[in-house]
Amino acid sequence: MIEIKNLTIELGEFFLKDINLSIGDGEYFVILGPTGAGKTVLIECIAGLHRVKQGEIWLGQNEVTHLASEERNLGYVPQDYVLFPFLNVVDNIAFGLRQAKYNRTEIQERVNKLAGLMGISQLLHRDIRSLSGGEKQRVALARALAPSPGILLLDEPLSALDLQTARYLRLELGRVHRELGLTTIHITHDLMEAVDMADRVAVIQNGHVEQVAEPERMLFYPGSERVSDFIGTPNILDCDYCHSLGQGVMEVGCGSLKLIVPHEGISVHKVAILPRHIYVSETRPPGRGVNGFQGTITEIKYARNAVRIALEVGENNLIAEIPYHIFEEMDLNVGKEVFLILRMRRIRVYESNN
């Protein structure tokens, strides 16, 4: 159990104001917010890297607000890993174990076990500088986990990686969390990362916690206008019928739209897709056109860095979002016929009524 009570801190341009959070044992808790929102400061406060003058931090039964990092028993993976360049992979992982005065065989066993868990057994004697981003991330994670910490803090663990590696590591993080059951706080600015991984999400903006909720709840019932502005209100469609096409794919009918969605279950009640995951094009896109439709623009609205386009597709109304610089290169106006694609992998499926 991690509890943060009335935490207020100011560090140059970053600040946190009256933060209250309570994170349960074994929970995978994601802190979501735009760059500069104060996410890193928050996790660093929990890690004991800043002197906190206002508010309290509790880990379990102990107040740790004024304890040094080494007295908090936590694992911390900073954004760019900060591996020790003068040590090889083994010695990086064993760093905390040596500090805790484990004997040699214990260290060796623990390092091998963690290397196995993280899938880096073949890298153990490599120089840190020769590792790829994904490998470094795994080593940093193994190093943080080695001294058996009570909680794990991950600062943007996937943001420096290429898409493919990030997607793979996202699954790995989930697996490690399930295997170890370790209370984890994960920071990200990526909404889909938060939705995919979190038991609960805290949306933080301008040093303020705007909402704490389960990911789906946050998506469908944003706690404030600022949250809905940041995540973008999703398109939610009620489904009339569905049938499985096999191989984990289903066809669902929502109004006049026939959608192909990734789903292993029996039935689909609702589907949701974020505006940014609907592609709009002036010409017919090439290929088989899974989830491709034609619609008419009914409204164009300018948001912060993007343009929201309301579309009428048969009897359904959808909102698409296009980055401003792409919108500028297109010739879109109200009443125009356009082509759109709902990205299949980005459609989220809900079985029940809730």
Place this chain on the structure above:
Amino acid sequence: MFKILRGAGGERVFRWATISALVVLALFFIGIVVSMMAYTRWDTFVSALFSEEILFAIRLSVTTATVAAVISILIAVPVAYAISRASFPGKDIVDSLLDLPIVISPVALGAALLVFFNTPLGASIDDNVIKFVFSVPGIILAQVTVISALAIRLLKSTFDSIDPRYEQVARTLGCSKPEAFFRVTLPLAKNGLIASGILTWARAVGEFGATVTLAGATAMKTETLPTAIFLSLASADVEKAIAVIFVLVIIAVVALLSIRKITGRRYQI
């Protein structure tokens, strides 16, 4: 005027101008060395080099400079770390004051030390603790006074280049502050430490102004290599002076090359 130098022509002129400056300077130094070699003969050079006096000067210089460099580095590590990491009001002023010994003439520093040992406190230290004035410990003290500022400057830039987050991560892994310093920051500073050690050592070997003022220039007693040059010229023994100059040049070249070898690059002062 700069308008004429636009375009490719201007680029050529500029490149030639900068390279000629380099050539002129290189010729100047080569000229000095060649003239020294022309002045001396091999056999007189060798006999001067292996004279008892010069061998004594080499031994004395190497020992005093080594002791002075070790003392300076031991002082400079905590001082440089404090200036690099701590933030306190007036830090800029303290930082600048520590640079003073680099820019002030070493003779002035030596004179200041000599004056200090003439005060009641200084005199009692000199009489009862260690004798500094006109003695070998005076050489070491003079060298330490001159080179410790250099050591601090070099080590500060080393510590500045080490991300404090290494220590922060070490602390989340269970290290106390001193443990994090010794287990993470010092190993990260290893190259900088070695390079500063060599550079301050080489500077101590060459130190003359402060040494001669505090420790005097007594042959076979407080005669370091630079003092030996001074004494040889004073007695018009140019051959001997040249022999010592070459010894100093060789020491300097070896020091700079080993720094480059160790750190993989030229050391930035």
